[in-house]
Amino acid sequence: MKIFGWVYLWIPIYITASCPNNCRRCGQDIGWCQTCEDGYYQSDGTCYKCGNTGCLCRHQNECYGCKEGFYISDGTCNKCRYAGCLCTYRRECYGCMDGFYVKYDYWGNLYCAKCMASCKSCNNDKSCSACKLGFYGSICQKPCSSGCADQCDIYGRCPCKPNFTGSLCDKCIDGFYGENCSQPCSPNCSACSDANSCTSCRRGYYGPTCQIPCLSSMCANGECNRQNGVCSSCVTGYTGYSCNETCSTRCVNDTCDQFTEKCTHKCKHGFHGDKCEYTCPPNCQLCTSMNNCLKCEDGFHGNTCEYSCPSNCQLCNFENKCSKCKEGFYGSICQHNCPEGCSSCDDERKCLSCKASYSNPNKQCQCTIDICSSSPCTTCTNTTFYPDGNECCPCSRNCKHALCSSESTCTGECEDGRLLGWEVRPEMQCQLLLL
Structure with missing residues (x-):
């Protein structure tokens, strides 16, 4: 119809x-x-x-x-x-x-x-809209594959019988051959056209019938050339036609070219050359030759890293000026100490970052989480500190014996001359001094 x-x-x-x-x-x-x-x-x-x-x-x-x-x-x-x-x-x-x-x-x-003889249905005399059973194509001129389990559609697609594959079910699955794809290939063939002609081998084998093991067990993915058994590529760390030699340990990731042995991902720090066979000058991390260092170890400078930076300087230039200080120092040659607790500070000694166990650069890194007695931090184990968020910060020096309950409230008395108001109270506001 x-x-x-x-x-x-x-x-x-x-x-x-x-x-x-x-x-x-x-x-x-x-x-x-x-x-x-x-x-x-x-x-x-x-x-x-x-x-x-x-x-x-x-x-x-x-x-x-x-x-x-x-x-x-x-x-x-x-x-x-x-x-x-x-x-x-x-x-x-x-x-x-x-x-x-x-x-x-x-x-x-x-x-x-x-309609044309091969059409089941059509819209004109030049093409088919559906084919008779067992045929496909614009004019139903092509027979469905013998590998089809059911009728194929107008494009030849169909579900496949066992051992057939492909959208048209016209190919054998790996390991089988023959008109009905029922004949098994030789043991190490992954695909074949007959019992004596493999078109591809299983991993680890080569030869006309894939009967010969690859020349090395170090072939990447077990794959080697079908004709001569040479590894297609080596597993990481190995080189050579048979992948039986190791790459230089001076290569980054221990990887190198299979045939030239050149390092694939450059050299590890301190070495140079195609095979990283040469050593850089002392204190040099990255170089192109013994006379040209591109990056020195921290604390050194110069074309061959022959000069030491000032003692507290982590990085410096050829003029011996520091571009980065060691932790806790500042100045043009890192000659000044930052406040205690600061890992870095500016030229006015204002903390920019804190050392481990210290926090809050806005309070000169004098706060710490190490003495919180609870979580969240509501009390401190040291009574000269008060809880502030998730950290403990030091009480004001205006509080007598440095005892307080908050940044602006002393517990007990104020230091002499720091009382606000005329009455003495258990909790009193004290005029704050800079710490």
Whole structure:
């Protein structure tokens, strides 16, 4: 029947050619029919012809409807007058059967023209919209692959039988060959065209039938040349045709070219050369030769890192000026100490970052988390500190004996001359001095 649009459904059935005569669908036991062709009925797995020509039936004498190209009248099916037409009475033509397509005559009357022989349905005489069972292509000129388990679509795609693969099911899976892909390749072949011709080997083997182990167990992924057994590439750290030599330990990641031994990812610190075979000058991390150092160890400078930086200087330039101080120092040659707790500070001794165990550069890194007695930090183990967020900070020097409960509240008395107000109270506000 003429159907507009495309729908592809994969249905687990067996191709009609394998089923009994007049059977449309059969199960795994291909001698037993599940569904018969129109005009036949099924009984005990066998298809029998309906009693009346053109009838659809469930037993011999029934006629509950008609096949395409017939119409029912007085309980019997009569053939439509016009070839390929669907009708409800003899002279009608409201659509076309499978194998025909709609056309109109000079007076605008619908009639059905025959599709090409291989088409199941079509829209014109030049292409097919669906193919007869076992064929595919724009004009259904190509047979479906013998590897198809079911009917293929118009592009040749189908579910595959065992041991077949590919969108058209026209190839054997690895390890098998033959017309039905049922013959196993030789033991070390991953693919072959016959028992004596491997097209690819399993990892670790080479030769016409993949019978010879690769020249080395150090081939990357076990792969080697099919003709001579030379490793395609080596595992990390090995080099040579047979991958039986080690790369220089001076190469970064111990990796080098398989055939030249040149380091793949440059040299480790302190070495140079294609194979990192040369040593850089003392105190030099990165160089191009013994006379040209690109990066010195911390604390040294010069073309060959022959000069020491000032004692508290971590990095310096050729003028002996520090570009980075060691922790806790500042100044042009790192000659001054930062406040205790600061790992770095500016020229006004203002903390920029704190040493380990110290925190809060805004308070000169005098706070610490090490003396919090609870989590979250609500009390401090040292009574001269007060809790502030998640850290303990030192009390003001204006508080007597440096005892306080917060940044601005002393516990007990103030230092002499620092009392705000005239009355003495258990908790008193004291005028703050800079720490």
